[in-house]
Amino acid sequence: xxxxxxxxxxxxxLKKVSRRSFIxxxxxLLVLPTMTSFQKNSHEISVPIYPKGLKKGATIxxxxxxxxxxDLTEIDHFKKFLIDKGFNVKEGxxxxxxxxxxxxxxxQRTEEFMELIEDSSVDAIFFTRGGWGCARILxxxxxxxxxxxxxxxxxxxxxxxxxxxxxHKTGLITFHGPNGNASWEQPSYQWIxxxxxxxxxxxxxxxxxxxxxxxxxxSGIAKGELIGGNLSxxxxxxxxxxxxxxxxxxxxxxxxxxxxxxxxxMLTQLKLNGxxxxxxxxxxxxxxxxxxEEPNWAFTIEEVLEQHxxxxxxxxxxxxxIGHIKDxxxxxxxxxxxxxxxxxxxxxxxxxxxx
Numbered sequence: 462x463x464x465x466x467x468x469x470x471x472x473x474x475l476k477k478v479s480r481r482s483f484i485x486x487x488x489x490l491l492v493l494p495t496m497t498s499f500q501k502n503s504h505e506i507s508v509p510i511y512p513k514g515l516k517k518g519a520t521i522x523x524x525x526x527x528x529x530x531x532d533l534t535e536i537d538h539f540k541k542f543l544i545d546k547g548f549n550v551k552e553g554x555x556x557x558x559x560x561x562x563x564x565x566x567x568x569q570r571t572e573e574f575m576e577l578i579e580d581s582s583v584d585a586i587f588f589t590r591g592g593w594g595c596a597r598i599l600x601x602x603x604x605x606x607x608x609x610x611x612x613x614x615x616x617x618x619x620x621x622x623x624x625x626x627x628x629h630k631t632g633l634i635t636f637h638g639p640n641g642n643a644s645w646e647q648p649s650y651q652w653i654x655x656x657x658x659x660x661x662x663x664x665x666x667x668x669x670x671x672x673x674x675x676x677x678x679x680s681g682i683a684k685g686e687l688i689g690g691n692l693s694x695x696x697x698x699x700x701x702x703x704x705x706x707x708x709x710x711x712x713x714x715x716x717x718x719x720x721x722x723x724x725x726x727m728l729t730q731l732k733l734n735g736x737x738x739x740x741x742x743x744x745x746x747x748x749x750x751x752x753x754e755e756p757n758w759a760f761t762i763e764e765v766l767e768q769h770x771x772x773x774x775x776x777x778x779x780x781x782x783i784g785h786i787k788d789x790x791x792x793x794x795x796x797x798x799x800x801x802x803x804x805x806x807x808x809x810x811x812x813x814x815x816x
Contacts, residue, residue: 506632509795512585512613514814515657517547519584522577523641525556525564527619528592530642533557536589539641543587546650553577556589563594570594571601578603578610585657589641591618596694599623599703604630613657613814616640618717618785621690626703628688628795634813637690637713637783638791652791660812665790667782667805674747674780675805678767681776683742684799684810687792689713691784696727699734707739711798711807715746715784721753721765728769737769742776742800744807746783776802 521543523536530536536557540550553573555565564570577583599622608631614624615636624635636656639649648668655663667675688710689695695714698704716724731737745766753759760768770777778800782789793813800807 510632511815512611514816520549522551522583522586524553524574525589526570527594529559529564535642567597571598585613588616595619595623599626621694622698624794629705634793634795644787648788663809665807671782676779677802678770678777682801683776685709685711685741687711687796687798692716692727707736709741711742712740713744717749717785719751721760721762725765744781745779746781747786749785778802
């Protein structure tokens with residue numbers, strides 16, 4: 462249909478315009494397929510796809526699309542934990558390998574992930590650790606296959622780029638939660654049980670010591686589609702075909718080991734990208750070990766966050782138990798949520814899995 466419209470438009474121009482004005486007009490018409498293709502590739506899937514929920518006896522696939530395990534007993538301990546919880550475990554074929562700061566080549570890591578996706582015996586995919594490497598395989602993944610083989614995909618840190626890209630390209634809800642080398646004890650596992658084992662809505666509300674660092678930056682309540690993860694990883698894929706629009710999103714952020722000026726630079730990148738003008742609300746998690754090397758010549762991380770978010774017109778709160786900490790929320794990326802910046806809560810507005 463598009464080609465017919467182009468053809469008729471060219472005929473019309475031949476009859477109506479001079480040769481001089483026709484040539485640039487023809488050039489504009491010839492780029493239409495490219496423009497249309499770009500719009501198609503950038504299209505954001507708005508209808509979520511819910512993966513099948515977990516049950517005891519389900520099979521968990523272990524994958525390592527980023528860094529290698531420096532101590533292979535980490536994998537053994539993680540497997541034992543999952544087996545003790547009543548799961549079966551299937552290892553990806555490269556998770557015990559080592560190639561520089563990866564486990565294997567980009568093609569091999571992609572192959573490992575896609576084999577677990579397409580394995581009908583695997584119900585969910587968890588990751589051994591983060592590090593770096595997921596962004597390098599985004600353009601190698603088969604998103605059509607991921608969309609057809611809907612299953613739970615859970616991780617965090619460098620896995621952020623994988624989660625965001627998959628949700629954006631397929632509509633599948635993915636899950637921001639612990640990797641295998643992180644803590645899986647309570648209360649982290651409690652959120653796994655509530656979110657992945659039932660079709661209930663979830664109210665995230667910090668308890669005990671977790672409440673001490675929480676603070677309202679901008680008061681209010683907001684609703685939107687949840688997106689987020691590690692700040693530096695998000696900055697690495699902004700502007701690519703694997704990142705959605707900011708419009709009406711609830712953004713959550715966390716970071717580890719970055720000096721305040723680096724966090725400032727990355728938040729400035731978000732601002733210049735138009736994020737803060739389009740988002741519905743923001744939840745700031747833990748910015749762990751984000752301490753200045755020379756504190757007398759720097760701002761604190763708290764001051765940086767206040768500078769960037771204090772004057773926004775959308776609800777913002779900080780200190781949520783999200784990130785590189787022992788006990789953390791498990792959050793559904795792509796799910797519609799409501800946040801209350803005064804009560805420090807996040808509430809899902811529906812189930813995130815189906816049975």
